[in-house]
Amino acid sequence: MTYIPKPAVHHPSLQKNAIGLTRRDYEGSMSTLCAGCGHDSVTAAINQAFWELDIAPYKVAKLSGIGCSSKTPTYFLKEAHGFNSVHGRMPALATGANAANGDILYIGVSGDGDSLSIGLGQMCHAIRRNVNLLYVLENNGVYGLTKGQFSASADRGSTSKKGEANAMEPIDGCLLALSLGATFVARSFSGDKAQLVPILKAGLTHQGFAFIDVISPCVTFNDHEGSTKSYAYTREHNVEVVQADFVPPRSEITTDYDPGSARNVMLHDGSWLRLRKVAEDYDPLDRDRAYAFIREHQRRNEVVTGLLHIAPGAADMHAQAGTVSTPLVQLPYEQLCPGSAALETLQHRFR
Amino acid sequence: MKRTDDRHPDYFHKVVDCQWACPAHTNVPEYIRLIAQERFTDAYLLNRESNVFPGILGRTCDRPCEPACRRTRVDGKPVAICRLKRVAADQRDEVKHLVPKGATEKNGKKVALVGAGPASLTVANDLMPLGYQCTIFEKLPRPGGLMRTNIPAFRLPETVLDEEIGYIVDMGVEVRYEAPVESLKALLDTRAFDAVFVGSGAPKGKELDIPGRWDSDQIFIGIEWLEAIHFGHVSSIGPKVLIIGVGNTAMDCCRSSKRLGATDVKVVARKTRKYFKASPWELEDAEEEGVEIVENLQPVRFVYEDGRLVGMEFDRFSSQEIDGKLRQEVIGREILPCDAVVLAIGQDNAFPWIERDIGLDFDPKWDMPVVDKTTFMSTREGVFFGGDAAFGPLNIIWAVEHGHQAAISIHQFCQGLPVTERPARGITLTSTKMGLHEWSYSNNYDPVVRQKMVHADMPDRFAQMTIEVEKGFTPEQTRAEVQRCLNCDVQTHFTDRLCIECDACIDICPVDCLTIVPNGEEPDLRQRLLAPADNLDQPLFVSGGLKQTGRVMVKDENVCLHCGLCAERCPTYAWDMRKSLVQIPYAGTPVPTPVG
Numbered sequence: 001m002t003y004i005p006k007p008a009v010h011h012p013s014l015q016k017n018a019i020g021l022t023r024r025d026y027e028g029s030m031s032t033l034c035a036g037c038g039h040d041s042v043t044a045a046i047n048q049a050f051w052e053l054d055i056a057p058y059k060v061a062k063l064s065g066i067g068c069s070s071k072t073p074t075y076f077l078k079e080a081h082g083f084n085s086v087h088g089r090m091p092a093l094a095t096g097a098n099a100a101n102g103d104i105l106y107i108g109v110s111g112d113g114d115s116l117s118i119g120l121g122q123m124c125h126a127i128r129r130n131v132n133l134l135y136v137l138e139n140n141g142v143y144g145l146t147k148g149q150f151s152a153s154a155d156r157g158s159t160s161k162k163g164e165a166n167a168m169e170p171i172d173g174c175l176l177a178l179s180l181g182a183t184f185v186a187r188s189f190s191g192d193k194a195q196l197v198p199i200l201k202a203g204l205t206h207q208g209f210a211f212i213d214v215i216s217p218c219v220t221f222n223d224h225e226g227s228t229k230s231y232a233y234t235r236e237h238n239v240e241v242v243q244a245d246f247v248p249p250r251s252e253i254t255t256d257y258d259p260g261s262a263r264n265v266m267l268h269d270g271s272w273l274r275l276r277k278v279a280e281d282y283d284p285l286d287r288d289r290a291y292a293f294i295r296e297h298q299r300r301n302e303v304v305t306g307l308l309h310i311a312p313g314a315a316d317m318h319a320q321a322g323t324v325s326t327p328l329v330q331l332p333y334e335q336l337c338p339g340s341a342a343l344e345t346l347q348h349r350f351r
Numbered sequence: 352m353k354r355t356d357d358r359h360p361d362y363f364h365k366v367v368d369c370q371w372a373c374p375a376h377t378n379v380p381e382y383i384r385l386i387a388q389e390r391f392t393d394a395y396l397l398n399r400e401s402n403v404f405p406g407i408l409g410r411t412c413d414r415p416c417e418p419a420c421r422r423t424r425v426d427g428k429p430v431a432i433c434r435l436k437r438v439a440a441d442q443r444d445e446v447k448h449l450v451p452k453g454a455t456e457k458n459g460k461k462v463a464l465v466g467a468g469p470a471s472l473t474v475a476n477d478l479m480p481l482g483y484q485c486t487i488f489e490k491l492p493r494p495g496g497l498m499r500t501n502i503p504a505f506r507l508p509e510t511v512l513d514e515e516i517g518y519i520v521d522m523g524v525e526v527r528y529e530a531p532v533e534s535l536k537a538l539l540d541t542r543a544f545d546a547v548f549v550g551s552g553a554p555k556g557k558e559l560d561i562p563g564r565w566d567s568d569q570i571f572i573g574i575e576w577l578e579a580i581h582f583g584h585v586s587s588i589g590p591k592v593l594i595i596g597v598g599n600t601a602m603d604c605c606r607s608s609k610r611l612g613a614t615d616v617k618v619v620a621r622k623t624r625k626y627f628k629a630s631p632w633e634l635e636d637a638e639e640e641g642v643e644i645v646e647n648l649q650p651v652r653f654v655y656e657d658g659r660l661v662g663m664e665f666d667r668f669s670s671q672e673i674d675g676k677l678r679q680e681v682i683g684r685e686i687l688p689c690d691a692v693v694l695a696i697g698q699d700n701a702f703p704w705i706e707r708d709i710g711l712d713f714d715p716k717w718d719m720p721v722v723d724k725t726t727f728m729s730t731r732e733g734v735f736f737g738g739d740a741a742f743g744p745l746n747i748i749w750a751v752e753h754g755h756q757a758a759i760s761i762h763q764f765c766q767g768l769p770v771t772e773r774p775a776r777g778i779t780l781t782s783t784k785m786g787l788h789e790w791s792y793s794n795n796y797d798p799v800v801r802q803k804m805v806h807a808d809m810p811d812r813f814a815q816m817t818i819e820v821e822k823g824f825t826p827e828q829t830r831a832e833v834q835r836c837l838n839c840d841v842q843t844h845f846t847d848r849l850c851i852e853c854d855a856c857i858d859i860c861p862v863d864c865l866t867i868v869p870n871g872e873e874p875d876l877r878q879r880l881l882a883p884a885d886n887l888d889q890p891l892f893v894s895g896g897l898k899q900t901g902r903v904m905v906k907d908e909n910v911c912l913h914c915g916l917c918a919e920r921c922p923t924y925a926w927d928m929r930k931s932l933v934q935i936p937y938a939g940t941p942v943p944t945p946v947g
Contacts, residue, residue, distance in 0.1 A: 007796035011882040038920025044858035219922040
């Protein structure tokens with residue numbers, strides 16, 4: 001952590017977005033994480049994505065559980081709503097909040113411990129429900145806040161800082177999400193904002209559960225030789241399969257690329273994703289092939305990154321449940337609470 | 352781009368914009384920190400090392416440092432560097448025992464100095480401690496040159512002048528007053544001196560020979576008139592005064608007129624304000640005193656009624672700027688009434704006392720001596736020039752720097768060494784890291800605005816020529832102003848091989864100075880940074896290829912706050928905040944021996 005606050009002055013060329021805010025306006029308070037933590041870079045990428053999408057901070061709710069990653073919502077969008085829940089329970093919170101008010105944009109930030117250990121079940125069911133939420137899993141392979149024990153995402157054979165090897169198989173967030181029917185699955189790296197920011201923007205625009213596993217190295221406990229979640233390892237073993245360019249609504253789609261190598265996917269708000277295939281024969285719309293591709297590369301110790309799978313147009317939680325789309329807070333009282341006669345009628349149906 | 356050579360003394364020196372811009376390379380950030388610690392005497396002595404006259408310059412310097420100050424580019428106004436210098440000079444303790452002394456053991460070399468202005472005094476200041484015997488020839492009864500006769504006492508009290516000149520004269524300099532050198536040949540022929548330094552200034556005010564110029568005794572040449580006021584030969588002037596010209600001398604003339612009883616003072620300029628030679632703050636101070644500045648007028652003739660000067664006729668111009676150049680056309684005539692006129696349209700050099708057949712070449716076009724820009728030696732060996740005498744009118748701080756350089760040359764020359772071999776600048780870097788988040792300098796950015804100098808009350812200040820207008824900063828103002836300094840000498844130092852490209856420094860930098868990008872040519876690289884580096888005067892720092900991706904770390908020095916957050920957020924100590932100290936050579940600094 002740092003003692004002085006970040007000075008409020010900025011570069012003279014700092015741009016404003018469509019709603020008159022600068023990137024600096026999307027910051028939160030000073031990070032108290034270790035210097036060089038990957039999470040801080042993810043925070044900066046999140047700032048950038050919200051700024052580029054011209055999203056007003058008050059229309060956003062930041063949700064998190066417990067862990068280093070779960071501290072980070074404090075460090076971005078200081079004017080957004082937020083709730084820091086108990087360990088691993090962020091998905092339930094997001095589901096409830098979303099049920100009550102679907103007009104708010106939800107971002108959940110979690111870690112490998114919060115999501116893949118204590119909150120594994122929570123995450124699985126939020127994926128199945130396709131809750132409209134950007135779910136960022138900041139993945140560093142260790143429990144940083146409790147001094148660096150292996151987490152559930154640590155690869156077998158990777159070593160701790162003191163040299164001890166991990167004996168267990170890892171849980172891979174992306175494979176898990178794919179197998180649970182996630183409609184948006186991506187993997188990125190905190191050290192590659194050029195890749196991460198467009199993915200975050202796509203995830204924020206996606207209608208449904210957008211799962212992004214971000215390799216985010218722990219400089220203090222997991223950035224050594226023998227780690228498979230270090231800056232150096234990730235850079236060496238990174239294989240980018242799909243480059244996602246986010247194209248805002250009403251922008252002209254230019255075709256300055258070979259049509260065989262790219263594909264445009266329209267999102268629900270009219271914006272486009274231009275998916276450029278870096279790896280041959282990869283189809284981000286084919287869930288099974290995506291799964292197989294990731295597994296295949298994992299066996300070769302390669303970390304597959306990019307927008308791995310997208311299923312546009314899938315029904316989100318509200319559509320699945322047929323619930324009212326108006327936020328409950330905006331419903332007239334008579335409609336929200338139609339009285340005991342209506343309750344009687346409803347109950348009668350179950351008798 | 353190639354990796355920036357940050358071990359070259361000039362790289363980090365340039366980052367200290369104020370010090371780089373100062374002709375004498377005064378270590379500004381360090382003396383401001385000393386003032387912040389209330390170590391006024393130390394601040395004064397540090398100043399004196401490079402600029403010799405901190406008290407004088409703290410009131411009168413043309414401040415090339417301030418337009419260069421990085422703070423201007425950050426919040427619009429530079430640090431009040433000049434007036435902080437005055438704080439050090441005003442608040443210091445007695446320094447008589449701390450300033451350099453003349454050597455008790457002489458080296459047997461004798462140097463003649465022509466004129467007792469800032470250039471000659473600086474030469475004496477540098478040479479006396481080395482054992483030289485210096486003799487100054489001065490035509491006036493008192494030392495100081497134009498610093499004394501041309502800067503009115505309401506801007507520079509005589510006590511300050513006397514004290515700072517005294518430190519030099521008291522080293523044992525022999526000053527011959529009222530002893531103008533009338534023939535350089537004669538002086539050289541005496542063979543009494545091993546070297547001669549000419550620091551006689553540019554003592555001739557420019558003439559304006561238009562109809563009516565010679566028909567009145569109420570038309571004055573600015574610098575002569577100021578000198579006459581100084582020596583008490585002039586003590587009044589008519590109520591309506593026109594000052595022709597709009598340089599800093601014009602400002603001193605108009606403000607002096609107000610103190611001699613003039614009620615209606617106009618400064619008349621041919622060009623428009625943007626092109627005025629006077630410093631903006633001097634214009635402001637004159638206007639505050641009710642002086643009117645009139646643009647677009649060019650003198651045509653003096654107007655008389657019954658043999659008495661009653662006005663001046665001008666061509667009136669229209670002005671417009673086309674392609675950055677001022678275009679003016681005559682659109683009419685205009686008469687401004689007046690009782691007296693002061694001509695302040697510039698100064699010329701005058702060397703009637705230098706014979707043209709002694710091997711000292713003069714440039715035929717300007718009738719100026721040919722002087723080497725590095726060594727300050729003329730074409731006659733052993734005769735050196737400096738100050739306004741060398742290249743025409745400049746400011747005091749330039750005269751001081753000329754003096755330093757000439758002293759180096761004279762020292763080389765008197766040892767029989769080539770004057771072209773000169774001691775080099777050096778630089779040292781020392782980490783300021785004291786702990787995890789602690790630095791040995793105040794790194795927090797203070798948004799406080801530039802402090803406004805308090806002036807003497809308006810009617811009172813005109814009562815006497817010697818009432819100093821600027822009152823100096825109060826302790827509260829000083830405490831605020833020192834915090835505005837960005838400590839540009841505490842450098843962001845980067846060690847390539849330690850960087851793990853985690854982006855922490857880039858994310859934290861409040862002013863988007865840093866980017867990790869694939870390398871390229873400079874113009875291309877400047878456009879590919881997080882914030883475009885459009886200020887081409889400011890260098891880019893470019894690292895070598897980083898070990899993980901081969902990209903380079905690029906820093907645009909332009910608006911760096913030197914807040915140290917990059918170093919605080921760096922997990923591997925690749926960024927460090929290191930205090931740079933530029934070693935400025937003076938006469939007596941050893942010349943490096945060539946390697947190999």
